[in-house]
Amino acid sequence: MSANQAQIFNEMMNGGDVRAAYANLEKWYRSMPPELRNLRQSEAEALFRRIGITFAVYGEGEDPERLIPFDMFPRVMTAEEWRKLDKGIRQRAAALNAFLCDVYGRREIIRAGRIPEHLVTNNEAYEKAAIGFMPPRGVFSHIVGVDLVRTGPDQFYVLEDNCRTPSGVSYMLQNREIMMRMYPQLFMENRIAPVDGYANALKSTLASVAPKKCMSEPNIVILTPGQFNSAYYEHSFLADLMGVELVEGQDLFVEGDFVWMKTTEGPKKVDVIYRRIDDSFLDPLCFRPDSMLGVPGLMNVYRSGGVTICSAPGAGVADDKAIYTYVPEMIRFYLGEEPVLENVPTWQCAKTDDCKYVLENLHELVVKEVHGSGGYGMLVGPKADKSSIEAFAHKIRSNPENYIAQPTLALSAVPTFVEEGIAPRHVDLRPYCLVGEKIELVPGGLTRVALTEGSLVVNSSQGGGVKDTWVLAE
Amino acid sequence: MLSRTADHLYWLARYMERAETTARLLEVGARTALLPAPSGGYRNEWEAVLQSKGTLDQFKEKYGETNQRNIETWLFFDAENPSSVLSCINAARENARVVRTALTVPVWDAINTGYQELRQLQRVERSKLMTSELTEWTLRTCHLVSGCQSATQLRNDGYAFMGIGTSLERADNTARLIDVKYYVLLPSLSYVGSGLDQTQWALLLQSMTAQRAFNWSYSGEITAQKIAHLLILNRKFPRSLMSCVKWTCDHLDDIAQNYSTGTQAQEMAHQLLEDLSRATVDDIFDEGLHEFLARFLARNAGLANTVQDVYLRGIPA
Numbered sequence: 001m002s003a004n005q006a007q008i009f010n011e012m013m014n015g016g017d018v019r020a021a022y023a024n025l026e027k028w029y030r031s032m033p034p035e036l037r038n039l040r041q042s043e044a045e046a047l048f049r050r051i052g053i054t055f056a057v058y059g060e061g062e063d064p065e066r067l068i069p070f071d072m073f074p075r076v077m078t079a080e081e082w083r084k085l086d087k088g089i090r091q092r093a094a095a096l097n098a099f100l101c102d103v104y105g106r107r108e109i110i111r112a113g114r115i116p117e118h119l120v121t122n123n124e125a126y127e128k129a130a131i132g133f134m135p136p137r138g139v140f141s142h143i144v145g146v147d148l149v150r151t152g153p154d155q156f157y158v159l160e161d162n163c164r165t166p167s168g169v170s171y172m173l174q175n176r177e178i179m180m181r182m183y184p185q186l187f188m189e190n191r192i193a194p195v196d197g198y199a200n201a202l203k204s205t206l207a208s209v210a211p212k213k214c215m216s217e218p219n220i221v222i223l224t225p226g227q228f229n230s231a232y233y234e235h236s237f238l239a240d241l242m243g244v245e246l247v248e249g250q251d252l253f254v255e256g257d258f259v260w261m262k263t264t265e266g267p268k269k270v271d272v273i274y275r276r277i278d279d280s281f282l283d284p285l286c287f288r289p290d291s292m293l294g295v296p297g298l299m300n301v302y303r304s305g306g307v308t309i310c311s312a313p314g315a316g317v318a319d320d321k322a323i324y325t326y327v328p329e330m331i332r333f334y335l336g337e338e339p340v341l342e343n344v345p346t347w348q349c350a351k352t353d354d355c356k357y358v359l360e361n362l363h364e365l366v367v368k369e370v371h372g373s374g375g376y377g378m379l380v381g382p383k384a385d386k387s388s389i390e391a392f393a394h395k396i397r398s399n400p401e402n403y404i405a406q407p408t409l410a411l412s413a414v415p416t417f418v419e420e421g422i423a424p425r426h427v428d429l430r431p432y433c434l435v436g437e438k439i440e441l442v443p444g445g446l447t448r449v450a451l452t453e454g455s456l457v458v459n460s461s462q463g464g465g466v467k468d469t470w471v472l473a474e
Numbered sequence: 475m476l477s478r479t480a481d482h483l484y485w486l487a488r489y490m491e492r493a494e495t496t497a498r499l500l501e502v503g504a505r506t507a508l509l510p511a512p513s514g515g516y517r518n519e520w521e522a523v524l525q526s527k528g529t530l531d532q533f534k535e536k537y538g539e540t541n542q543r544n545i546e547t548w549l550f551f552d553a554e555n556p557s558s559v560l561s562c563i564n565a566a567r568e569n570a571r572v573v574r575t576a577l578t579v580p581v582w583d584a585i586n587t588g589y590q591e592l593r594q595l596q597r598v599e600r601s602k603l604m605t606s607e608l609t610e611w612t613l614r615t616c617h618l619v620s621g622c623q624s625a626t627q628l629r630n631d632g633y634a635f636m637g638i639g640t641s642l643e644r645a646d647n648t649a650r651l652i653d654v655k656y657y658v659l660l661p662s663l664s665y666v667g668s669g670l671d672q673t674q675w676a677l678l679l680q681s682m683t684a685q686r687a688f689n690w691s692y693s694g695e696i697t698a699q700k701i702a703h704l705l706i707l708n709r710k711f712p713r714s715l716m717s718c719v720k721w722t723c724d725h726l727d728d729i730a731q732n733y734s735t736g737t738q739a740q741e742m743a744h745q746l747l748e749d750l751s752r753a754t755v756d757d758i759f760d761e762g763l764h765e766f767l768a769r770f771l772a773r774n775a776g777l778a779n780t781v782q783d784v785y786l787r788g789i790p791a
């Protein structure tokens with residue numbers, strides 16, 4: 001990273017002084033013998049493994065069940081810092097849903113010339129089968145994960161939105177659970193806003209969007225691709241916390257106007273499906289005919305109002321990286337408000353001028369694929385050598401529409417345990433916003449941390465870890 | 475509950491029980507191999523052991539020679555043998571993992587720890603492992619799982635489906651274990667009553683941890699009739715066919731009560747129990763022990779299929 005240490009915002013230290021929010025933590029760290037920390041660390045890891053909080057990596061040999069490295073130095077935000085994020089995230093979640101209702105309905109934002117039509121209609125995530133259908137309460141994206149980075153005391157940027165099925169919330173809950181078990185005194189010394197209301201909030205959000213045809217207590221299920229999915233643990237964890245069934249496609253079938261699940265007592269009607277599989281696998285009759293994960297006929301039932309699918313098919317068009325640039329515009333257009341949270345300035349290689357600038361400044365930009373995810377297929381200019389920059393430039397020239405570029409942000413750093421004690425490491429933040437009858441947001445989120453010194457890549461698939469994230473109570 | 479969840483619970487229980495039986499067979503085989511054979515050298519019962527598991531041909535194709543090391547590997551560690559201890563524990567753990575939230579933490583812990591320990595055992599040099607260590611480890615692991623199950627699981631339909639898995643599998647395994655040795659129980663053969671025969675009987679009892687049970691239940695000398703009675707008809711012995719069928723009935727009755735309606739499965743199970751209750755050892759020997767066992771195995775398997783059809787496949791009744 002070209003930005004030097006002085007430019008990096010350290011969330012704990014203000015020059016030589018410890019910020020107030022971190023004062024207790026810093027004392028805690030100083031008074032803790034290293035043996036105790038190592039002991040707690042290995043206890044925590046044993047706990048993760050025993051409970052089975054793992055994610056799966058296949059095809060690399062060895063044990064496919066991996067642990068996400070858990071760093072026990074918490075990240076802290078003050079109530080005041082959180083207030084702004086809370087406001088901005090809710091605003092964004094509302095605008096993204098308004099956008100989805102619009103682009104599958106009257107398309108006013110396009111007719112008003114605020115977003116180019118081709119970005120929407122030619123988008124792979126734009127679902128033809130969803131056109132003209134209004135889901136219950138006008139909600140397409142029921143769980144919005146907003147990825148944030150921080151560069152200064154008051155400077156947060158939205159890196160991207162996740163409107164389909166953002167994962168990682170189980171880590172937010174488990175990290176807190178483990179920290180409370182390992183260091184209860186920390187929670188007595190600091191007043192930390194709880195996050196464990198999430199499962200209840202998720203359940204009532206899902207219940208609030210049950211179809212009109214559902215006359216009784218809605219039957220909610222989580223639809224998983226199965227035990228070999230890397231996030232299977234999370235699916236089963238959430239089902240357990242909410243007390244709902246975790247189903248696979250083979251457990252469901254369509255008959256008449258409804259979706260049913262196969263139980264030991266015979267078929268039982270399903271009202272709300274929180275699906276953790278992609279649109280294209282939902283219904284082999286409507287999308288990929290080779291999908292074994294979905295339920296034949298599901299889309300027909302959905303479109304006739306027999307079942308609610310969360311997130312709604314087609315929600316992905318709102319979190320596309322090409323659409324991302326227009327979210328501030330959506331907020332102004334639908335809500336008549338100024339955005340609380342800023343976007344990262346973004347160059348779209350599809351535009352000739354932008355593309356020219358990007359190609360000339362590759363060495364200091366981060367370039368991403370428009371539809372990519374997981375930190376793959378990207379170029380971090382300041383970290384790349386000459387030949388890989390040239391190779392990437394070639395890829396951009398041959399398919400400019402596929403790329404966007406952003407400045408290399410000086411991501412904030414948080415103290416993290418390393419061999420010699422603690423050292424600052426770069427972090428991001430993903431809060432999970434729930435949208436149903438009302439918009440709900442538990443204070444906190446998942447903090448991902450790049451464990452390698454100087455690294456900016458926080459993805460767990462590439463050596464990232466996680467931290468407990470505290471919002472101090474007022 | 476979801477049919478697939480019930481199915482995973484049922485198979486988890488079956489695989490744990492199967493792992494236990496494989497370990498018991500391995501123990502009997504190893505003990506037998508320590509006995510002198512009448513024709514000189516040592517006895518070799520391994521082929522009979524493999525036959526009871528239906529894997530003799532597969533074994534011969536892969537290893538050729540039936541020596542102890544090969545058999546041990548095949549019965550304990552070989553992932554290609556579907557009823558090896560390793561295969562069973564892996565399958566049980568895979569089933570448990572899918573429905574982990576339907577299990578209590580101690581049950582999951584016991585299965586998962588067994589799985590992790592087995593991976594450690596796999597890495598140990600084979601010559602450093604005694605057969606008895608392997609079998610004891612397996613029995614201990616299986617008993618830990620079933621202990622946790624009975625001490626901590628909620629008595630709901632999931633518990634009943636696990637119980638049915640265990641009792642159906644155990645009935646099957648007991649019948650097969652007797653069948654391997656059925657000829658030593660035949661009263662007509664000439665060597666009956668010889669010292670060798672006594673040893674064989676003792677081994678059969680040992681394979682089911684039944685020596686003490688036998689002594690407590692029957693007085694006088696060991697006879698084929700008494701052994702057959704213990705293993706087939708004795709209601710007090712937990713591995714007898716009678717006990718297993720009784721448990722299957724009890725669990726199915728629980729389910730029927732839970733769901734306020736019965737199915738064909740209950741009828742079949744009670745019919746089987748009634749037939750066993752009416753049978754005597756003399757009837758069984760008159761029919762032919764092997765024939766009786768073959769008939770029992772078929773009915774038990776038929777019952778298992780019905781349970782699958784009416785509860786575990788989610789086919790509307």
